[in-house]
Amino acid sequence: MRHAPGEPHVRAGDAMILWQRTDDPLARAHALDSGAQDVVGPWMHEAEAAARIIRLAQGQNPRLVRGDLVIDLLERRVERSGRAIPLLAREYALLLHLARHAGQPHSREDLLRSIWRLDFDPGTNSVEVHMSRLRAKLDRGHQWSMLRTVKGRDYMLDPGAGA
Template sequence: MHPSGMAAEGDTKLLVALYHPEPAVAARIAAAVVAAGYAVDVLPDPDAGLRPWLGQCFDLLLLGSPVDATAADALAAVRLARSVAGRRPLFVLTDRDSRDARLTALSGGADDALGWRGNLPEVTARIAALLRRSLMAAGQLGVGDLRIDLIDRRVERAGQLIRMPQREFDLLAHLARVPGRPMSRAALLKAVWRIDFDPGTNRVEVHVARLRAKIDRGFDWPMLHTIKGEGYALHPHRGVPGLTTC
């Protein structure tokens, strides 16, 4: 998060726009979202004008609803946020952990609603799920700072275009669909090469090595990991205990 509360210009991370009427709560949520690997733009009170809300190219809008909000005020806030978010995901956090509060948010147009009560790990997990579904619906996959356009078959990491042939693209796309989870050699042979048996060649290892050279070499940290005895995995964050890139 930028010191001013705005995402830094040129940041290639997925951007979460956040509003909560209590600044201390907003700061706490923002810190957890940043720690989960996203950029955050903390929005000002909409009563002061919607220009900052409408001027951001965010990927998800996170709206906080305070515990003392009436049902009518909460519904109006969600409807306003829905109009700003458009087709992008809208996630509402209600400070009151009640079924009625969640139903109000969902009926107002939220894609998800959580009575969170400080449960920040669940908040960030739900953000990840919403963003993953949103990108896939748009024909895109995102893992960390890696962007994969499934329609144009285009790959970028940290804003840098990476060119690759069809097999390597297909291999990367299959790994990106299950970030952080290993895919076995047999599963990759079946998914990428449509082979249901072990041909006794090292084709998977060769293509993984070529793919690793393209998406990891020259970047700050490796994403493509070899997991001994299990296969290969793409991980969105730096430093994954128990994994090896050998």
Template sequence: MGLAQGHGAAGRAAPLIAVHHPDAARAMQLAAAVAANGYRVELLPSSGAGLQSWRDGCFDLLMLNPFHGRPDPIEFIHLARSIAARRPLLVLSDRDALTDRMAALRGGADDAIGWTDNLPEVLARMSGLVRRSRLAAGQLGCDELRIDLIDRRVERAGRLIRLPLREFDLLANLARVPDRPISHAALLKAVWRIDFDPGTNRVAVHMSRLRAKIDRNFAWPMLTTVKGRGYALRSRPA
């Protein structure tokens, strides 16, 4: 569920924040606050309904409360860490408890905070994590592939590859979660900001063009189609 379609400087889409809280009212409260601060928001469904939408998400930061009503919060934090991959994970607790914050940090969270009466600090920490992540993510690497997100420059095995905007954005989204398939729908949403299937083959067309530039005349193909699941960027030869 997208709640905001914000745009940053030069018309670039604002960062997308994935939010999960088991309590629907609190989830909406968090999402509304995030959207009011100029970010796009995706409300993630209960993990009990399956995690495919979590894994498919092309979000910039994952924010969730793993403590509310869960007997296994640490296990859920580990799971969230694996889903977030290289992206920031901000763990919230409905209480200001040192034990919760320490458990979250030990479980792999990038930051943790008690949030119920402290939304301004939550938003400040979220913004800080996104900002630092974007700076750190100025360079993405996957085997012999190097992507400079600031200058929008791509190299493979030291060879410069020039890409137009859409192809670059496709590649960058795949590179953030190497070896993990991203669905057609998720790529439409991340690259074209489309929340529905327009019935076109635009993703396939752009992927074909991207493959011709990233894989042709190299030792092994990095871009692969995963049947029934989407596309993935391989980090090593099959």
């Protein structure tokens, strides 16, 4: 199956799972008719999306692809333009969250809730520190930055900036 450039997808061997930003049954049916093995999106729980991907992988290696960024979901490895990027557990969780919602800005509060599992602001600069470290690892040596700061406070992964 062919997909549009920059369209979020996961490859598990020959299987392709598309990420649909909105719950659109007609577009989902078209994707399945065109050869996608499954379509997942934000309308379903992340555990369900992960279970669908793992089910299709069946011993293969599912990957989340965003532009030149590849995240190996089983091995928890990350590479950009073919270069391995070693990440700490929290950095990986942060990148995976941003990659799953690529192109969408996330506030500091959203990241505290989603990654740190905090429903309050502890008054630390932990988000900023982790974003800075992640940005240095992910964007260093590349002509354009995937990690963006939006309006001075939100963060997002922009996989198409260099395309």
